[in-house]
Structure formats: C-alpha cells, structure tokens
Amino acid sequence: MTNTKKRKVTGRARSEFLWGWLFILPTMIGLVILNIIPIFQTLYQSFFKTGDFGRGNVFVGLDNYAQVFGDKEVWQSLINTFKYAIVEVPFSIIIALILAVLLNRKMRGRGFYRTIIFLPMVAAPAAIAMVWRWLYNSDFGLINNVFPIQVKWVSDPQIAVFSVAVIGIWSIIGYNMVLFIAGLQEIPHDFYEAAEIDGATGVKSFFYITIPLLSPTIFFVLVTRIISALQVFDLMYMVMDKSNPALEKTQSLVYLFYKYAFINKNMGYGSTIVILLLVITLIITAFQMIGQKKWVFYN
Amino acid sequence: MKFKKAAAMAMACVMVLSLTACGGGKGESGNAKSDGKSEQGSGDAELSVSIWDTNQEPGISEILADFTEETGIKTKVSVVKWDEYWTMLEAGAQGGSLPDVFWMHSNESQRYMSNDMLLDLTDMIKDSDKIDPENYPSDIWGLYTYEDKYYAVPKDVDTIALWYNKKMFDEAGVAYPTADWTWDDVTEAAKKLTKEDGSQYGMALRNDNNQAGYYNMVYDNGGTIISDDKKTSGWDDPKTIEAMQQVEEWIKLGLMPSIETMSENSEDVLFQSGKVAMVFQGSWMVAAYRDNEYTAENCDIAELPKSAATGRRASIYNGLGWAAAANGKHTEEAKQLIEYLGSKEAQIKQAELGVTMSAYKGTSEAWTKSADFNLQAYLNMMDDMVIRPYSKTTVTWENEDNEILKSVYTGDKTMEEACKEMAAQMNEKLAGE
Numbered sequence: 001m002t003n004t005k006k007r008k009v010t011g012r013a014r015s016e017f018l019w020g021w022l023f024i025l026p027t028m029i030g031l032v033i034l035n036i037i038p039i040f041q042t043l044y045q046s047f048f049k050t051g052d053f054g055r056g057n058v059f060v061g062l063d064n065y066a067q068v069f070g071d072k073e074v075w076q077s078l079i080n081t082f083k084y085a086i087v088e089v090p091f092s093i094i095i096a097l098i099l100a101v102l103l104n105r106k107m108r109g110r111g112f113y114r115t116i117i118f119l120p121m122v123a124a125p126a127a128i129a130m131v132w133r134w135l136y137n138s139d140f141g142l143i144n145n146v147f148p149i150q151v152k153w154v155s156d157p158q159i160a161v162f163s164v165a166v167i168g169i170w171s172i173i174g175y176n177m178v179l180f181i182a183g184l185q186e187i188p189h190d191f192y193e194a195a196e197i198d199g200a201t202g203v204k205s206f207f208y209i210t211i212p213l214l215s216p217t218i219f220f221v222l223v224t225r226i227i228s229a230l231q232v233f234d235l236m237y238m239v240m241d242k243s244n245p246a247l248e249k250t251q252s253l254v255y256l257f258y259k260y261a262f263i264n265k266n267m268g269y270g271s272t273i274v275i276l277l278l279v280i281t282l283i284i285t286a287f288q289m290i291g292q293k294k295w296v297f298y299n
Numbered sequence: 300m301k302f303k304k305a306a307a308m309a310m311a312c313v314m315v316l317s318l319t320a321c322g323g324g325k326g327e328s329g330n331a332k333s334d335g336k337s338e339q340g341s342g343d344a345e346l347s348v349s350i351w352d353t354n355q356e357p358g359i360s361e362i363l364a365d366f367t368e369e370t371g372i373k374t375k376v377s378v379v380k381w382d383e384y385w386t387m388l389e390a391g392a393q394g395g396s397l398p399d400v401f402w403m404h405s406n407e408s409q410r411y412m413s414n415d416m417l418l419d420l421t422d423m424i425k426d427s428d429k430i431d432p433e434n435y436p437s438d439i440w441g442l443y444t445y446e447d448k449y450y451a452v453p454k455d456v457d458t459i460a461l462w463y464n465k466k467m468f469d470e471a472g473v474a475y476p477t478a479d480w481t482w483d484d485v486t487e488a489a490k491k492l493t494k495e496d497g498s499q500y501g502m503a504l505r506n507d508n509n510q511a512g513y514y515n516m517v518y519d520n521g522g523t524i525i526s527d528d529k530k531t532s533g534w535d536d537p538k539t540i541e542a543m544q545q546v547e548e549w550i551k552l553g554l555m556p557s558i559e560t561m562s563e564n565s566e567d568v569l570f571q572s573g574k575v576a577m578v579f580q581g582s583w584m585v586a587a588y589r590d591n592e593y594t595a596e597n598c599d600i601a602e603l604p605k606s607a608a609t610g611r612r613a614s615i616y617n618g619l620g621w622a623a624a625a626n627g628k629h630t631e632e633a634k635q636l637i638e639y640l641g642s643k644e645a646q647i648k649q650a651e652l653g654v655t656m657s658a659y660k661g662t663s664e665a666w667t668k669s670a671d672f673n674l675q676a677y678l679n680m681m682d683d684m685v686i687r688p689y690s691k692t693t694v695t696w697e698n699e700d701n702e703i704l705k706s707v708y709t710g711d712k713t714m715e716e717a718c719k720e721m722a723a724q725m726n727e728k729l730a731g732e
Contacts, residue, residue, distance in 0.1 A: 052414045054393045137563050139573070155559035242382075243507050243701065244562040244708050262386045264695045 046271035050072045054267065062270035072179070074256065074273060075246070077180050081163050081252040085229035086170070087165040095220055100180030101210065114181075118174035125171070129238030132167045135238070152276075154239055160246035164235050171235075183217030185208070214298045223288055230281055233258065253277045301378045317567065344629050345373040346636055349398040351384040358654030365648070365670065372632050374400075385694070392416045397624035399633045403451045405442045405617055406693040412445035413691075414667035418623035421448045423634045429642040431642070435658045438686050439618035449621025452641035453658035455649070458614040458680035459511045459603055461485075465596045467492055467576040476577075476601035478679065482516060482545055485577065485604050489554040501554040504546060504576040506708055507701040508617050510687050511581045516542045517606040518613040524688035525725075529732075530635045532725035534700075535723040540605075540718045545578040547707060547714035558708035572595065582656050582677045589653060589670040600676045614680035619659055675712045691732045696725045 002115060044086040046064055100133050103114055135142045136153035144150060153163040187210065195205045211218075240247050251259075253273060261270025273288040330500040350359060356378050363374045377398075379387050391397040392411070395527060403411065410416050424430050431438055435453040443451035446654050460536040463476050476484070489501025504512045513522060522539030525532060533539050549555055556569065570578045571591050580588075588594040621632035621640045639645055645661035651667025656662075656677065690696075700721045706712040712720075 052410055053416065055388070055414065084599045133563075139560055139564060139574070152559045152563075241565075242698075243505055243558065243705065245558050245705055262389065263382070263698065264613055265389065 016184075042271045042274055043269055046296060048268040050265065050267040050269075052220050052265070057268070060268070063271050064122075067269065068272050068276055074253070074276070077251050077253045078258045080207075081232065082166070083161050084165050084252060085226060086180055086234055087162055088168040088229045088232075089222070089225045091165075092169045092176055093171045094219070095169070095216075096176030096221075097180055097218070099173065100177045101175070101206065103186045104181055113176070115291060117177055120171040121174045123171075125234040126238050127169055128167065129235050133239050155244050155246050155248075157246040160240070160244075160250045163231060164232075164239055164250060166217040167235050167239070168229070168232060168287060172225070176225070179217060179221055180214065183214045187213045212297050216298060219288075219292055219296045223285060224286070226284060227250055227281055230277065303557055304718075306387075330426070335546065344632055345375055346400055346629055347398040347633055348374050348636075349377065349384070349388070350378055351381045351402065352583065353378050353380075354583070354590075355654045358586070358649060358652040360626040361652060362640065362645050362648055362654075363636075365645070366636060369639070370635060372635065374636065375682050379396040389461070389657070395626055397627065399627045399629055400621060400623050400636050402454065403443060403620040403622040405689045407689045408442055408451070408622075409689070409691045410443070411622070412443070412450045415588060415625055417450040418625045418627065418630055418633065420446050420450060420452065420623070420634065420637065422568065422640060424449050424452070427638050429638055434643070434660050435641075435662070436618065438616075438684075439658055442686070442689075443483065443622070444622040451622035452637050453674070454619040454621050454640065454682075455583075455655040456616060456658050458616050458677050459515055459581050460614075460676045460680055461601045461603055462570065462578050462580050462584075462594075462598055464570070464573065464576045464598050464602065469572070471576075475599070475603070478676075480601070480604040481607040482519070483607050486545075486549065486552075486554070489549065489577065490552065491521045493554050497556075499573075500556050500575045502549065503561055503569050503575040504579065505561050505566055505593060505669045506704040508566065508579070510617065510695065511579050513546055514615045514688065515579070515603055515613055516545055516606070518615065518685050519609060519611045521606075521609055521611070525729075526647040529690040530729055532696075532722040532729065534724035534725060537620070540669060540715055543714050543718055548711075558705065573597075585670055585674065585677075586653050586655070589672070590696065593673065599670075601672045601677045602679050611683065612680075613683050613685050615687050616653075617680075617685040640653065670676055690729060692728055696728045699724050699728075 001107075045057075048062060049060045049063070051057050059254075082192060084255060103110055109228075118178065129222045133154070134140070138144055138150065138152045138155065141153070143153065151159070154160045174249060182258055191213070192205055193211050195209055199207065231254050232252045235256065236252055236255050257273045257277070260266045260273065261268075305702055323565050343438065346510070348363065353435065355392060356376065363376060366452045367373055371525050376557075376652065388397065388401065388407075392414075397416065400708050424432065430452060432445065432449075436456055439453040439456060440449070443449060443453070461476055461480075465475065468475055468488075473488050473491050476488070485502070492501040506551075517524060517533075517539050520542035522542050523533030524539070553560070556575065560568070562574075566575070566586065567580070569575045571588075571594055573659040595630045603612055603614060608646065621637045623630065627633055636700065641659075643659055643662075646657040647657065647662050648664055650657040650664075650666035651669060663678050667678065684704050703712075703717050703724070707717045
C-alpha cells in the first residue's frame with residue numbers, strides 16, 4: 001500500500017481511478033441508501049416506543065432491550081432459527097456439492113439436469129411455499145396420500161421446523177450448486193491426472209484434491225448461507241397459518257420481528273429483535289472468519 | 300497480507316449488515332408497491348381502490364365499471380388478503396402513499412381517524428343529494444365517526460348464521476337446524492354427525508373465529524368481551540367463561556377436527572370438502588358458497604342457535620366503510636366515487652349481485668334473491684345485533700387472545716385458565732391505549 005502512494009500518479013492511473021469509482025458508484029449508493037442507513041434507523045428506532053403511524057414515538061431508552069432479554073418467545077424463536085439453520089445449511093451445502101461434482105463431469109443431458117436443479121431458484125418463494133403447503137397438508141396432501149402415513153408435517157410442533165427446513169434446502173440447492181460448479185472449473189485438471197498416476201481413486205481425489213482446492217468457495221457459500229438461514233421468513237410466513245399450534249415452536253426471529261413491527265405495530269420492539277439478530281449474526285460470522293485459517297486454502 | 304485480511308473482514312461485515320437490512324426491508328417492498336400504484340393513478344386520474352376479499356371482487360369491479368361509465372373516472376381495484384392488507388395500509392399511511400379509496404374496518408378505524416389518515420367526508424355527505432345518514436344503520440356510522448366528523452360511508456352490514464350440510468344430516472338421520480335450536484341442540488346433532496374413524500366431524504370452529512363464532516355465544520349467555528367504555532376486558536366475567544366452556548366441551552368430545560387440521564385447512568375448506576357438517580359463517584361468505592358447486596348443491600343456512608339459559612340469540616355484526624386517503628392525489632374524484640358507492644343505486648346493485656348485504660336500508664330484499672339459500676336467516680339475525688367488540692388496539696389483543704385459545708384446543712390449558720389469561724393481557728393493553 002505504502003509503495004503505491006509514493007509513486008507518481010500518472011494520468012492513466014487517475015483516469016482508471018475515476019472510472020473505477022464511477023462504475024461502482026450506483027452499487028455504493030444503493031448499499032448506503034437501502035442498507036446502511038436503514039441499519040442505523042433501526043438501531044435508533046429500537047430505543048423508542050412506537051406511536052401510531054410512526055408519529056409520536058416515545059423515547060424509552062433500553063426498555064425494549066430489557067424486555068427482549070426477558071421475553072421467552074424471543075428465545076424460543078432464536079432456538080427455532082438455529083434449528084432451522086442447523087438443518088438447512090449443512091444439507092444444502094453437502095447435497096449441492098455432490099451434485100456439482102457429478103454434473104461437472106462430461107455426461108449426456110448435463111445442461112438439462114443443471115437447469116432442473118436450478119429451477120426452484122427462479123420461482124418466487126411465496127409460490128414455492130404455497131405448493132409445499134399443499135404437499136404437506138395432512139388431510140389432503142400428496143405426501144400423506146401417496147405414502148400410507150399420517151404425519152402432521154407442518155402442524156406437529158416437534159417436526160414442523162424441520163419440514164420447513166426441507167423446503168429451504170430444496171429451494172437453495174441449485175444456487176449453491178452453480179457456485180460450486182464455478183469453483184470446480186477453476187481446479188486444473190493436471191492435479192487429478194497426477195493423482196491418478198499415484199493411484200488415487202475417485203473418492204480419494206475428491207477428499208484430497210477437490211475439497212481443499214474448493215475450500216474458498218465452500219467458505220463463501222457457508223458464510224452467506226448461514227446469514228440468510230438466520231433470516232428465514234417467507235417460508236414460515238407462507239406455510240404456517242396463524243392458528244397453527246406448531247407456530248410457537250417454528251417461528252423464526254424475523255417472523256417475530258414482522259409480527260411485532262407490522263402486525264402489532266410496535267416498530268420499536270421489532271427493531272430491537274432485529275438488532276439482536278444482527279449482533280448474533282455478527283458474532284457467528286466473526287468466529288467463522290477466525291476459524292477459516294484452519295481449513296481454507298487460498299493458494 | 301495484512302491488508303488482504305482487513306479487506307476480507309470488512310467485506311464480511313458489509314455482507315452481514317447488508318443481508319440483515321434486506322431481512323428487515325419487508326416494509327419497504329410494500330411501500331414500493333403502493334408507490335407504483337399511485338404513479339399509475341397520476342396519469343389520467345385513475346383511482347386506486349383496495350379491498351381484501353377476493354369473493355367480492357367480481358361484483359365490486361362491476362359496480363366500479365358503472366361508475367367509470369357515468370363519470371369517466373377510471374378505477375383500478377386491487378385485492379390484498381386480510382393480513383397483508385393492513386400491513387400494506389399501514390406502510391402506505393406512514394409513507395404517504397395510501398390507495399385513493401379503500402375499505403375500512405372497525406378494528407382499525409379509530410386509529411386511522413384519530414391520526415388524520417382518512418379524508419374528512421362530512422361536507423360531501425352534507426351537500427350530497429345521494430347520501431342521507433338516515434338511510435344507514437347508525438351503529439355503522441358510529442364506527443366511522445370521530446369528533447363529529449364522518450370519515451367513511453357505510454358499505455355493508457353483516458350478520459352470522461349457521462351453515463349445515465343437508466346430505467350429511469340426511470345420512471345421519473338428524474333433522475335440519477331450525478330457528479328454535481339452542482346451542483345444546485348443536486352439540487347433540489354434532490355428536491350424531493361425527494364419525495369415529497375421523498372421516499367426518501359434526502362441526503368446525505377455529506380458535507380465531509371470533510366474530511362468526513364464539514363471540515356470539517358469549518353475548519347470548521349474557522357475557523361481554525369488552526366494556527362499553529373500552530377500558531376493561533370481559534373475558535373473566537363468569538358468564539363469558541361459562542359460554543366459552545361450551546367450546547371446550549366440543550373440543551373434549553371430539554366433535555371438531557383437531558386444531559392441526561383446522562389450521563392447515565380453514566373452516567370453509569373443510570365445509571366445502573364435506574369434512575364437517577356445520578360451520579358458523581358471516582354473510583360475507585355467501586358469494587363464495589354460492590359459487591362453489593358442492594356447497595351450492597348440498598348446503599343451506601339456518602339462524603344461529605339461542606342460549607337455552609337466557610333465550611337470547613345475538614349476532615355480532617359489523618359493517619365496512621368506504622374511506623379515502625386524506626393526502627391522496629385525487630381527493631375530489633375519490634369523494635365522487637365514495638358518494639357513488641354509497642348511493643342507493645350502487646347499494647342495490649351490490650345486494651342484487653350478491654356481493655354482500657348492503658348497508659342502505661331496504662336493500663335486503665334484493666340480496667335474499669341473489670343465491671339459492673335460505674338467506675332470510677341472515678336477515679332474521681338483525682333482530683338482536685351487537686356491534687363487533689373493538690377498541691383502538693383491537694388487532695393486538697385479538698391476536699393474543701387467539702394465541703392463548705390455541706392452548707385450550709391442544710389441551711394444555713382449561714378454558715377457565717385461558718379466559719383469565721386473556722382478560723389479564725387485554726386489560727394491560729387497554730390500559731396502555
């Protein structure tokens with residue numbers, strides 16, 4: 001860094017600098033207006049008791065935070081969110097990785113399979129949730145009618161959150177797979193040829209060559225997946241009816257935020273819940289950044 | 300190398316933050332939607348109209364088309380489901396982009412009126428030769444009047460009745476419900492109509508079906524939900540608890556599908572698929588059942604049962620209002636539209652099309668002919684009407700009530716415990732209004 005500063009700035013460098021900034025400016029502005037500013041607004045709101053229509057807010061200091069820490073519903077939702085993430089993240093990564101390896105080989109109908117697996121990403125989450133809601137329906141649903149079972153997939157408090165996680169896995173696999181395929185194509189073929197000469201079979205070369213060389217991609221997918229799994233909302237909102245007895249054991253933190261901020265119109269308390277989620281996500285991500293040294297290989 | 304690490308850390312932070320902001324941005328997308336709508340309207344004064352009931356959409360669209368023909372003002376109706384409707388309206392109100400004309404409900408009208416969100420229609424109503432407050436039920440005007448000013452014109456009036464499946468009654472050899480039935484008769488009939496293998500149940504009443512369901516039973520029995528001054532809850536009134544224990548009995552006897560089943564398939568779905576024999580439904584459901592082949596053929600309506608103890612047969616009623624945004628871009632046109640929608644002509648058409656019972660007095664006759672059911676039962680329910688319990692924060696305490704009642708259905712609490720808990724939480728919320 002220090003070296004570049006000492007060097008004389010040429011006209012070309014300055015022009016590149018300007019154009020560079022110009023190109024990322026729209027994204028930067030979007031990021032600031034749509035993401036960064038709302039974060040601080042949310043933080044600000046969390047110190048208030050919300051008045052009607054956002055007017056007449058009353059400053060309550062840390063009252064909302066005190067309430068959040070004593071709120072059983074919030075902690076239950078946090079547990080639900082973790083349960084969801086613990087199922088969704090590893091399965092969606094492992095299955096996508098296997099599929100990516102399989103579909104990275106030369107085979108017939110490769111493009112077709114890739115398209116099919118990616119397709120759920122194209123559909124709107126609301127539509128996906130509606131379809132799955134009917135598949136899961138315990139009285140009229142396809143799953144219970146095709147197999148001779150009577151499982152209350154989405155209304156049994158013990159399993160509902162996992163049923164929702166299955167939908168999550170199903171809908172994200174394609175996206176993860178595409179990222180993995182991109183990563184796989186970066187790996188030079190020579191490595192595999194050399195390994196073959198040394199007698200490494202397919203499974204061995206997968207664990208000793210593919211996984212280490214793909215680790216930066218895996219790390220990226222892992223971090224982004226965990227963050228968005230912790231923010232699960234639409235699937236639960238669409239699948240779970242308000243009168244569902246399993247709701248309490250299924251609703252995520254963001255669902256709870258929605259309930260307080262938009263249904264009960266207590267924006268302040270809702271904001272506090274989101275800030276809690278933000279802090280938890282930051283901590284988890286920080287640990288991952290530290291942990292990556294142990295298993296991610298950049299060269 | 301150090302720089303690389305720092306940059307990676309910074310990137311990760313931005314990622315976390317930006318994704319969090321995305322998660323929190325649901326309200327913004329709602330805003331964006333209504334923004335889009337008002338933009339469309341600004342071109343050639345197209346009024347955006349928002350409603351929440353898909354069943355009423357065809358009829359409403361027809362009436363709006365008449366209006367366009369008469370005045371040349373275009374309208375664009377959009378249907379947003381009940382739950383999302385209020386979220387959308389809230390976001391619109393806060394962001395200054397409400398639809399031009401929309402439905403108002405007793406649950407929310409107080410809040411909207413007291414915050415100057417609705418267009419003051421008092422002068423329009425005074426000057427109008429089409430609208431005379433005398434012609435509509437005064438209770439419904441009451442819902443939409445704040446400090447002696449009118450903020451909405453009554454759209455309709457609704458009552459509750461008992462729907463039954465004739466085919467199932469015939470099969471079980473039970474006589475059809477009549478106006479003389481008591482709630483005990485319902486219990487007896489439901490016992491005979493319930494099959495042990497779970498293929499058929501006597502009735503369905505969800506934990507969140509208050510207006511069309513248990514509120515009626517509470518008032519029949521002399522109980523209340525909220526005091527007249529809207530300061531205290533009536534859930535802990537022994538009369539209320541006694542009435543609610545009827546519901547508990549139905550749950551215990553297994554006359555209803557489990558709460559799991561009812562949450563996955565709402566009462567109307569269960570009724571339409573021949574899984575339950577009786578449901579309590581508001582007059583707003585008539586259009587849907589008329590258009591459903593199965594219910595049109597097999598089902599009919601009777602008055603709600605009476606309480607055996609008090610002999611009272613109350614119907615919780617309500618009426619929607621047509622309101623406009625105070626800060627809308629086309630307030631003059633909006634007033635014109637509301638005046639039209641409240642006029643005798645449009646109200647009769649609404650009744651004739653079978654959209655709902657109209658608020659305009661004397662239009663019921665047209666409505667009873669709109670479907671091949673005993674619609675007279677709904678009109679008979681008008682003899683003893685109680686306005687739907689409401690306060691400024693209705694939605695908040697109602698949601699909590701429904702949540703608590705769930706645990707009676709799952710068997711975790713007795714009805715008495717639940718009622719006391721509901722009273723406590725409601726009193727707390729009412730105190731904070």
